[in-house]
Amino acid sequence: MSQLIRIGIVGYGNLGRGVETAIQHNPDMSLVGVFSRRPPEQLVTLNEQTKVFAMDDLKSFQDKIDVLILCGGSKDDLPQQTPALAALFNTVDSFDTHARIPEFYASVDAAAAPAKKTALISVGWDPGLFSLNRLYAEAVLPDGETYTFWGKGLSQGHSDAIRRVEGVKAGVQYTLPSAKAMGAVRTGTRPTLSTRDKHTRECYVVLQAGADAAVVEQTIKTMPNYFDEYDTTVHFIDEETLAREHQRMPHGGFVIRSGNTCPEHNQVIEYGLQLDDNPGFTSSVLVAYARAAYRMNQQGQYGAKTVFDVAPGLLSMKSPEQLRKEML
Amino acid sequence: MSQLIRIGIVGYGNLGRGVETAIQHNPDMSLVGVFSRRPPEQLVTLNEQTKVFAMDDLKSFQDKIDVLILCGGSKDDLPQQTPALAALFNTVDSFDTHARIPEFYASVDAAAAPAKKTALISVGWDPGLFSLNRLYAEAVLPDGETYTFWGKGLSQGHSDAIRRVEGVKAGVQYTLPSAKAMGAVRTGTRPTLSTRDKHTRECYVVLQAGADAAVVEQTIKTMPNYFDEYDTTVHFIDEETLAREHQRMPHGGFVIRSGNTCPEHNQVIEYGLQLDDNPGFTSSVLVAYARAAYRMNQQGQYGAKTVFDVAPGLLSMKSPEQLRKEML
Numbered sequence: 001m002s003q004l005i006r007i008g009i010v011g012y013g014n015l016g017r018g019v020e021t022a023i024q025h026n027p028d029m030s031l032v033g034v035f036s037r038r039p040p041e042q043l044v045t046l047n048e049q050t051k052v053f054a055m056d057d058l059k060s061f062q063d064k065i066d067v068l069i070l071c072g073g074s075k076d077d078l079p080q081q082t083p084a085l086a087a088l089f090n091t092v093d094s095f096d097t098h099a100r101i102p103e104f105y106a107s108v109d110a111a112a113a114p115a116k117k118t119a120l121i122s123v124g125w126d127p128g129l130f131s132l133n134r135l136y137a138e139a140v141l142p143d144g145e146t147y148t149f150w151g152k153g154l155s156q157g158h159s160d161a162i163r164r165v166e167g168v169k170a171g172v173q174y175t176l177p178s179a180k181a182m183g184a185v186r187t188g189t190r191p192t193l194s195t196r197d198k199h200t201r202e203c204y205v206v207l208q209a210g211a212d213a214a215v216v217e218q219t220i221k222t223m224p225n226y227f228d229e230y231d232t233t234v235h236f237i238d239e240e241t242l243a244r245e246h247q248r249m250p251h252g253g254f255v256i257r258s259g260n261t262c263p264e265h266n267q268v269i270e271y272g273l274q275l276d277d278n279p280g281f282t283s284s285v286l287v288a289y290a291r292a293a294y295r296m297n298q299q300g301q302y303g304a305k306t307v308f309d310v311a312p313g314l315l316s317m318k319s320p321e322q323l324r325k326e327m328l
Numbered sequence: 329m330s331q332l333i334r335i336g337i338v339g340y341g342n343l344g345r346g347v348e349t350a351i352q353h354n355p356d357m358s359l360v361g362v363f364s365r366r367p368p369e370q371l372v373t374l375n376e377q378t379k380v381f382a383m384d385d386l387k388s389f390q391d392k393i394d395v396l397i398l399c400g401g402s403k404d405d406l407p408q409q410t411p412a413l414a415a416l417f418n419t420v421d422s423f424d425t426h427a428r429i430p431e432f433y434a435s436v437d438a439a440a441a442p443a444k445k446t447a448l449i450s451v452g453w454d455p456g457l458f459s460l461n462r463l464y465a466e467a468v469l470p471d472g473e474t475y476t477f478w479g480k481g482l483s484q485g486h487s488d489a490i491r492r493v494e495g496v497k498a499g500v501q502y503t504l505p506s507a508k509a510m511g512a513v514r515t516g517t518r519p520t521l522s523t524r525d526k527h528t529r530e531c532y533v534v535l536q537a538g539a540d541a542a543v544v545e546q547t548i549k550t551m552p553n554y555f556d557e558y559d560t561t562v563h564f565i566d567e568e569t570l571a572r573e574h575q576r577m578p579h580g581g582f583v584i585r586s587g588n589t590c591p592e593h594n595q596v597i598e599y600g601l602q603l604d605d606n607p608g609f610t611s612s613v614l615v616a617y618a619r620a621a622y623r624m625n626q627q628g629q630y631g632a633k634t635v636f637d638v639a640p641g642l643l644s645m646k647s648p649e650q651l652r653k654e655m656l
Contacts, residue, residue: 018589021589021590022589025470025471025589026470098656101652101653101656102649102652102653105652122656127656129464129468129597131655131656132464132640133599134655135640135641135643135644135651135655136457136460136640136643138644138655139616139619139640139643139644139645140457140609140612140613140616140643141612142353142354142645143353186602188602188604248593261346261349261350261353261605261608261609261611261612262349262605262608264604264605265576265603265604265605265608266604267601267602267603267604267605267608267609267612268601268602268603269457269600269601270598270599270600270601270602271461271598271599271600272597272598272599272600273595273596273597273598274514274516274595274596274598275593275595275596276516276592276593276594276595277589277590277592277593277595280589280590280593280595281468281589281595283589284468284469284589284595285468288467288468291467306641306651306652306656307640307656308639308640308641308644308648308651308652308655308656309639309641309648310639310640311636311637311638311639312460312463312464312467312635312636312638312640313463313634313636313637315463315464315467315468316463316466316467316636317467317470320636320637321430323463323634323636324429324430324433324634324636325429325430327459327462327463327466327636328426328429328450328455328459328634328635328636
């Protein structure tokens with residue numbers, strides 16, 4: 001290992017904390033510090049040795065940081081932050097509003113390319129690793145159909161919805177891939193399935209004292225848009241169980257392509273993630289791609305890039321020789 | 329689509345036939361012809377419009393072929409063929425003797441690089457797509473363990489072994505991933521497992537008239553090296569069933585990485601293939617990588633390359649804009 005890749009973290013929510021933790025598993029990197037809009041003295045980091053700086057100080061770090069990992073949100077932070085910072089630093093972000101990726105790409109590229117910086121956008125698992133698997137599978141089996149299933153995953157929006165139901169004290173909602181739909185896809189018969197057909201919903205609810213369980217269950221199951229058209233299960237639990245078993249942020253899902261190389265031969269490619277902690281995993285993906293961003297910049301690959309542009313070997317701590325010998 | 333990528337096939341076994349078929353699913357490619365050591369007039373192609381040429385004519389095709397797909401075997405053909413042809417053409421091959429990849433790489437690189445040709449070696453699913461998944465998963469979860477399972481797959485060597493048992497008229501053997509071992513890996517507990525622990529063996533046997541089934545079963549199950557240390561099942565079937573249900577060459581398997589982003593959070597990444605036809609699928613992978621070899625050569629990326637060097641977007645018929653919009 002010649003020289004450590006120097007990383008800066010912008011934003012310190014779940015994702016920023018995940019990056020802080022993930023860097024410890026990557027001995028070719030060093031963490032310069034966390035940059036936050038909060039006053040540095042008020043921000044308590046997971047690792048007490050992590051330095052904290054004000055966002056306004058960032059500009060003076062241009063020759064002290066190789067890659068900035070942007071951990072803000074896709075709605076309010078990244079659309080402004082990534083173009084602004086990609087003109088000054090190599091960056092990696094997890095912009096995940098699928099429909100707005102083309103315009104986001106254009107604005108980031110316009111900032112990064114003339115500055116000779118490399119900006120890897122929309123990194124994570126979806127967009128990210130799932131996108132890669134959609135691409136690989138389609139390239140290998142052009143005659144086929146790709147299915148994406150999500151879950152088991154905690155859904156914030158649906159959890160909020162059940163907590164608004166009268167008689168509900170607390171609760172969480174998980175989205176699950178439908179076992180029946182997954183089974184149909186795996187047979188290679190290419191069924192036609194809507195998002196609704198592909199998923200079921202599972203609710204864990206703590207009732208308020210005196211609430212009628214049957215009424216609550218009925219209200220949830222018939223809630224328009226959220227639950228009425230899904231196969232929904234409601235479990236009633238006590239507060240201790242909720243605290244003990246439902247505090248994690250699990251997620252994951254599957255990308256399955258079913259295709260044919262000739263009419264008689266079905267070929268099925270399946271990729272799946274089963275994550276105990278969604279932000280922790282996304283952070284780990286961001287960190288691996290920070291290594292690639294650094295290397296691509298050194299190779300002169302400037303401008304906005306996506307996971308589709310990154311040769312896989314650039315993600316690894318291992319040398320090309322080692323990869324060919326040990327992993328091919 | 330500006331200009332078709334012109335493909336030549338060298339060798340016409342299962343793999344060569346698979347490439348001939350796969351090219352029909354890739355409208356940006358055209359098949360120039362098949363080159364074989366057999367006399368062209370004796371070679372009957374799947375598609376009667378496919379042209380057949382003698383190997384000796386290949387040299388005169390240097391300006392008529394963009395990429396040669398080498399469909400010979402790893403033992404006797406490719407170690408000589410790839411270096412010889414990579415000095416004249418861009419090539420893709422499926423060299424799969426894992427232990428010899430470094431020396432093979434060196435000999436191909438020495439031929440291709442000075443000739444400004446691009447030679448993609450060891451393409452297929454293992455080495456190939458499985459290797460990619462080992463790399464991606466390790467890069468994303470440095471703290472973890474990767475497990476490769478093979479099957480359900482027809483094993484030629486083990487099928488030959490059961491056919492040599494006295495009283496056996498015909499038979500086939502499948503290697504299967506052990507459900508128990510897969511289950512243990514999926515829990516995220518990182519069990520220690522040997523190849524033996526990870527697989528079971530299933531035999532379908534047609535008995536000769538008068539043979540004793542119990543004796544045959546016992547002989548197979550206790551055969552040293554092949555079966556004695558595996559969990560082996562023997563099914564007796566008649567010749568019609570063998571002909572009807574066991575003529576395919578299925579294969580597949582799983583690459584599973586179980587890792588942690590922090591001690592409390594297990595994260596499991598799983599990639600699986602379920603293939604009705606092993607050579608047909610491998611051929612389809614070769615064809616997708618032929619597109620990448622052509623593009624990399626146009627970009628000036630010369631010499632021997634592996635799947636680790638290929639940016640995923642280069643495999644797709646779609647433009648970078650389309651990929652970002654539709655697949656990210």
